[in-house]
Amino acid sequence: MRAPIVFALAALLLVAPAAARATITIVNLDGAGEGFNDPTAAAPVGGNPGTTVGQQRLNCFNQAAQIWDAILGSSVAITIEAAFDPLFCNATSAVLGSAGPNIVDFNFPGAGFANTWYVSAEADRLAGTNLDPGFNDIGAQFNSSIGSAGCLTGRFWYYGFDGNEGNNIDLLPVLLHEFGHGLGFLTTTDETNGAYFSGLPMIFDRYLKDDVSNKHWFEMTAAERVASAINTTHLVWDGPGVTSAAPHVLGKRPHVVASGAVAGDFIAGEGLIGPALTEAGISGAVVLVNDGVGTTSDACQTPFTNAGALAGKVALLDRTSNCTMATQAANAQANGAIAVLIVNNIAGPAPPVRGLAPTVTIPVAALSQTDGNSIRTALGSGTVNVTIGLDPAFLAGATNAGQVKMYAPNPDEPGSSVSHFDVSAFPNLLMEPAINPDLTTNVDLTYNALFDIGWFPQLVSVERGSDGSLAFTHRPNPSRDGGTLRFRLPAEARVDLAIYDVAGRRIARLAQGTRSAGEYAVEWKRLDDAGHRVGPGVYLARFKAGAVERTLHIVLVE
């Protein structure tokens, strides 16, 4: 029988002004000697000081909880019941784990919208009390068999916090992703039939918008929601938090500009193979690969039969099930290509370039099947020159209007459609359906999405600021260079503006002393009081004016 044991996180000394801070607590469901209590000895790794497998697992859960806790700053405790148990796996595939909300609430005191579902963690936060005592907010279960004989052979959980998982599976970003769903990054509406859960929309649905019909999901009929869920590249997130932060999180959109036998400006996909694309781009004539075997344009075999023609040119090849994109790119490079264009083998937009290939040093991008075939066809009538680069006018993963796309493949992919950001986002986002190897402990736009669905009502009221309030704001957020803090004083006051880390340590004082009524802007150059650049992560900006105090969360990115 399992004896639930509550492991509270060490209380974080934060600077929240009004309500006392609570923590996210991991409720250990495992029995003695297993899961979180596995006594197998383990060497500390990647900042995880645990000396047993069980300790390291629990430390990793607590680390994920602490990251979210620092961001959310809820005054009501959030509890996550968790267990490590043997789940399905075989030599090549496995369920790593699962997590999600245990309870959803509606029409509670403090709800931003009536007749709308909220996950209980957020509902508690908004209500200022535990609405569902006796229940844990989030449930999680992860696979304890990973790495054992016959279970993802040769791969193990990596319990470090530093992202150096190598060929293993980094548990921390997986936890951050799944906890993100449990904290509200999901819809309870069934996209396959458009039906609301128990007749009510999810708060998430208020920010899902189809940019063709210009309707939000909560404004649509069920049939319209079904259509919107597969309206690829047109289902967007319509929240001010995500939209305003997107330019500071997402890179520029990759594109391929073609001239010669065909002219066009094609949206491309990118990834982690090869060097980062640049706005200047790389240019060259296109040559269709011929590897001489089977589907000759898949570049799975090397040497190519047309290596001589390809040398110094851009390789055009087809996406395939015969080998990975990493292999294709490596083969093209080995045959003299200066860049690679991978043509999708199914309909739809340009796919992301998946995988890692450390030996590949040439740019790699992907094209939709339609665009790729237009180049392929044109090669039959003449030379096609392309420039593969970044379009400075648009963001990767956002529409031309700057709204971040949601994942809406056609046909629908039950389980991953809608409740994720689109895979065209780059750098990769935590809440994309694919958990990419470049994810770190940065929750990127997920923070802003939670902002939009109402997790931080005090920030909304502050930012409106038209009622003579302090109007304390920070932009951009997340930020690469510190950003600008603004505040408005309705009357003269003694002010104190400082930046703290999540452990409550003051790292920079930006303003102090008496100021007259008016509006002020303070630029923070991301330096601490000693003049050192502050690392990425979550920080708090505390502003005091007389007896009134405001705190903002600031997310710094690489």
Add this chain to the structure above:
Amino acid sequence: MRHVLLVPLLLACAFAPTAGAEPALNPHAASILLHLHPRPWHPPAAAVRAGLRTDVDPGGEGLGAPMDEAFAAIREARARALANVRVEMRPDGSGRAVVGGLLRAYALARIGPGGQLVEDCAHSEADALEWLGVPVPPAPAPKKEGQ
């Protein structure tokens, strides 16, 4: 002490045919299908290639053919379970629904032919198992009166 909500997983039902070859299952993964009374389900015509593989790399990972029919009953069981979740009203007019594990997201991993580890996320156990290519037996028929 907090009441611990034990969340059974639908995964259990999927492993019966191969249980001998797989690691032991979570003892809490009860045979939840018995409680869900699945009924015949007709997948939408558009869902022919359901699952995450088309995103990951429909070609590149060499994943198997989808098995929509095999997973249809499980999906329907989940849908029915969600439909049957009771909404509890409080005196102040607010309400809640205890959804347990029905809204869980699943983290998945698969090693492709090139040795590349692919990790993904699915929002139901049926989607997870389908993505992983796990064979699923037909869901049991609902029991009739008197059985």
